[in-house]
Amino acid sequence: MSTMEGLNRFWTAYKEKRLGLIGLGILLFFVTLAIFAPYIAPYDPHEMYKPVEHPNSDHLLGTNDIGQDILSELIYGSRVSLFIAFFVSVVSAIIGTSLGLLSGYFERIGFFLMRIVDAFLAIPRLPLIIVIAAFMPPSIWNLIFIFVLLGWPITTRIIRSEVLSLKNRPYVDAARMLGARDFYILGRHILPNVVPLIIVQLIMEAGYVVLAESGLSFLGLGDPTAKSWGMILHYSFEYPTIFISDLWMWWMLPAGLCITFTILSLTFIGYALEELVNPRLKVVEL
């Protein structure tokens, strides 16, 4: 079975999942916003107008404390959140999968790598991210670095245990008897079988990164020059009258909803994928 063929079959099964399709729809909406942000957003999100304006025909969601158009901030915000989530989950998946394949197939490498993975997984991720982020100058690339640094071990662990069970299957033995080289076996016979697992893990990781990135920004550890949803929440939360006036309705609420729906879409997709990978969870008509 080639990787392409596997993906095709995967999609046919995925189409049957209602939650998965809803999730995919929401995600595509935000992806469209992110790609076409300059054409959709009415203003440049850094341009300053009259501060703290209520929603009106010029500014549909009003302006923030320094006069930037909130709607434009939100639309551009999708770029930051999705870019970081996409970049981190893909790079973590590539590193995690390569190391997982190697450490599952070659047991000596595996032993040493797993000790490193153990150490990473034993330290709680969120406090660690906060502490490292606090010591680094805030920038998007530093955030990405921290997330990738702490993201790959989980994938490595999952892929490794799958490889351990796959490498002793008869067809792998057969290929070895026929003189196939290790890397050929890994690429041709083992990798295609772990692709679904990689995708599930990638989606889960993306959801985690959206949450953690907005959380870090909310705590004030995000990139202050980047227009992320978490930063919008951060500034609105710090504004003195945010809760006692109506400002929260167009300043805080939409940013929070954008984060929530992005995570929701990834959660739904992740759950649908997990059902496919682990058929015991299968729910009729979902």
Add this chain to the structure above:
Amino acid sequence: MHQITKIAGYVAIILVVLSFNFFLPRVMPGDPFSFLTGDPSMDMPIVLDEEMRAELLAYYGLDKPLLQQFSDYMLNLLHGNLGWSIYFNAPVSNILIGRLKWTLLLVGTATAIYMVLGIVLGTISAWKRGGKRDVGLLTFILSISSLPSFFLGMLFIILFGIKLELFPIFGAQTPFMRYSTPFGATADIFRHLLLPAATLVIAHIGGVYLLMRNSMLNVVGEDYILTARAKGLAEWYILRKHAMKNALLPITTMIALRVGFMISGTIFVETVFAYPGVGILLYDAVTYRDYPLLQGAFLIITLAIIAANFVADIIYVRLDPRVKHE
């Protein structure tokens, strides 16, 4: 033998955490005081001339060889000395001890509630899987779990604190309040606890619910359930005596593991509700660039989580002897 490797693993992890905490500020660009000095890249223009800087370095022992610094650091830790908080102007260990009780109260209350809720709802869902109730519950719980706790907390403040004026919106007690009865004090603490605890419950219920549902789905497929049904036992009896007992096994470990997760989850909730626990200290430390406090809070949170994992390990082996031989 197995136990010894396990304990050695935990000791190694604690050493990794301690070394990380020691080396992190030292490998970052500049020395720890460039954060306090007029480093052009920082937005805090505190001027510290070379002489004062050398004095400070000597005072904190940073001019000594690295190995000596490390052994001093370890000795200090053994004496419970975590350094001096710049912002609070007090020993970090005293601050942490004062805050710990509030975090434990918050985490304890929330854990008790979402464990019971998650287990009950997960069981209901799995027992009639694919039914209307299961699909509805699953969709609902996956949806509310997607709400970030800091956002949900703000919504609760606006709705229940400001609009309906039902609950206080910050702190753990009303400041300067004198209570005529001890009951009044308890009620006040309870009213302050409710919204942050509810936020934590919603943020964490999804994990337990899904795990219980998965665990039940696995058990429901087992032969002994089929046998029990074939014997004509009542559904409710099978559910309680046969299914739940086995499905709860992985959940018990989960409780200890989740308590660890919760402690880091409280960072956001405590920050939003200004709840005076350990989690908000991380936020305060970040905001005021109080590095000794940041490291102290990180150390406590990390050690608490590692301890919770350790307990989870022990409980699991006790409950399920099969694990020992694997």
